[in-house]
Amino acid sequence: MSVAKVIEINASSGKGIEDAVHHGLAKTSESIKNIKGAWLNEIKVVTDPDGKVTEWRVNMRVNFVVE
Numbered sequence: 001m002s003v004a005k006v007i008e009i010n011a012s013s014g015k016g017i018e019d020a021v022h023h024g025l026a027k028t029s030e031s032i033k034n035i036k037g038a039w040l041n042e043i044k045v046v047t048d049p050d051g052k053v054t055e056w057r058v059n060m061r062v063n064f065v066v067e
Helices: 017-028
Strands: 003-013 035-047 053-066
Touching (some): 003 017, 017 053
Antiparallel strands (some): 003 053, 035 053
């Protein structure tokens, strides 16, 4: 039998959503082991005054198995 835990994290990238997710999971995996998956809760963008997207932000839940 295993036990899983879910944490919520925020990550950002100037390149895109996928890069923000990769960056967030990579950083999380430095201190959390046994990551099994993630759900995107929210996607936001930061724009310049002309409406051009300058940064992508994601809020996600990450689940992992507790040892």
